Amino acid sequence: MSHYKLGLDFAIEQDQNDVLASYRNQFHFPKDQQGNDCIYMTGNSLGLQPKRTQAYVNAVLEDWANLAVEGHFNGENPWLSYQEGMVESMAKIVGAKPIEVVVMNTLTANLHFLMASFYKPTKKRFKILIEADAFPSDKYAVESQLRHHGFDDKEGLILWKAPKNEELVNYQDLEMLLASQGNEIALILIGAVNYYTGQFYDLKRITELGHKHGCMVGFDCAHGAGNVALNLHESGADFASWCTYKYLNSGPGSMAACFVHERHAYNKNLNRLTGWWGHNKETRFKMRDEFEQLPGAAGWQLSNPPILSLAAIKASLEIFNEVGMDTLIKKSKHLTGYLEFLLKQLGDNTIKIITPNNPDERGCQLSIFIKNADKSLHDKFTEAGVISDWREPNVIRCAPAPLYNSYQDVYYLVERLKLILND
Structure with a gap:
């Protein structure tokens, strides 16, 4: 975990060096109430629409x-x-x-x-x-x-x-x-x-x-x-x-x-x-x-x-x-590892990641068991502009999809979760 760092600067730097960064602009993102892109973490349920899809269907x-x-x-x-x-x-x-x-x-x-x-x-x-x-x-x-x-x-x-x-x-x-x-x-x-x-x-x-x-x-x-x-x-x-x-x-x-x-x-x-x-x-x-x-x-x-x-x-x-699975998986492991690193800063008393910590035994999804939480926490998360996935009894599934999710998405997701947990 030592190659990850805390703070927004690290996320910005990773995005600048990301060979797949340009693909983010090739997808439509849902907007929050302020008109900003939502932090979309549910590619494991429904992937975002590529902008080129419309032309193919038309x-x-x-x-x-x-x-x-x-x-x-x-x-x-x-x-x-x-x-x-x-x-x-x-x-x-x-x-x-x-x-x-x-x-x-x-x-x-x-x-x-x-x-x-x-x-x-x-x-x-x-x-x-x-x-x-x-x-x-x-x-x-x-x-x-x-x-x-x-x-x-x-x-x-x-x-x-x-x-x-x-x-x-x-x-x-x-x-x-x-x-x-x-x-x-x-x-x-x-x-x-x-x-x-x-x-x-x-x-x-x-x-x-x-x-x-x-x-x-x-x-x-x-x-x-x-x-x-x-x-x-x-x-x-x-x-x-x-x-x-x-x-x-x-x-x-x-x-x-x-x-x-x-x-x-x-x-x-x-x-x-x-x-x-x-x-x-x-x-x-x-x-x-x-x-x-x-x-x-x-x-x-x-x-x-x-x-x-x-x-x-x-x-x-x-x-x-165009991208190839090898490039995709390489970014996926690093991006999901970054999410894991930031989540672990929240402490064992608050959350538990139930997904394997070995990157070879998982994909991009992390399932986060929130202690003493119910669906109202997920509702607050959604209101904060994060689209994730709630599974009963108290698990939030987050999947940073390497094609369109950024390191800043991951950074802001954890920041917003922190705010809600400290509420």
Whole structure:
């Protein structure tokens, strides 16, 4: 921590030396009551809108207005192949090969479609393991999969829990769960970065452990994509999915993406729920052919994609292409470390950071447990021009997104929190 300093001068100096500083001006910030930019720390819920997004969306609207159905084949970016140029960019962000990635549907829908292929329960091996504090949608999804296959969702769900009086799970407990019940577990489905604690799991370690016990392994990367080095191909995971509206800044409820490891790319025996967009592109419009799946993740597509949503994703991916994940992660670690350094000055009696302090075990989010606080503290924080995220019972999640957050944002956030705590 010694390379951080107190005082505004340090924050100003860091911003002056920040190679990504210019990107801040490429995003729209919400304003406070005085008309100043808010301190926006909720890129982990909804990323800010890139200024270039409007032009990309307008271009699609123009083509629709001027070309109508011919927009599928004509115009600068024909809709039929609109997604194809984006796959490579998305694959780089999550550390995958282009054949392993496709942009489609929404996150939980993708998890269901992928589980149709990779959750293959038998009478003896039917259980699903998730982290105890998984994002609720993941828990609901796997419970419904258990019921769908005729199993009891209480008996079939195994929870990887943190030790008593601790927030973070550990791998020894996971190993013990698999040693005792591994032969009954069909699927492990874990959030790559836990939404509540911000803990970034070792995906490769979990995958190898799961495969050793004969389980399929998948990840919900909603809080990981665009935030941490997921290295999905190298992890060996069978599948993964993520939304694009958090760190990938593609707009509320925008499309999701998914990963299927290349070892499954040509496996026609995998059960899957199919639709015409997963069919061979060359013969897709002949309409009367038997289903002939596309290789790789693309073969899981069902419907033609919503181009207006893709346009916003395309705009954001262009920024990620320019910046690159390595540069982003380097700044992220330093910026989040600075937030941690300043928060620790507030003292253990006031706050506790429940996110791991090892920068390799977290992304940019810090989850701050405020002692003896309730939501009224968060309301005051919001009134002070800081947009953060409250999670019951008393945690504030702050995510300094390296693309658009500055060191001064972090400095002023902690100054305002100090004022509220001393009130």
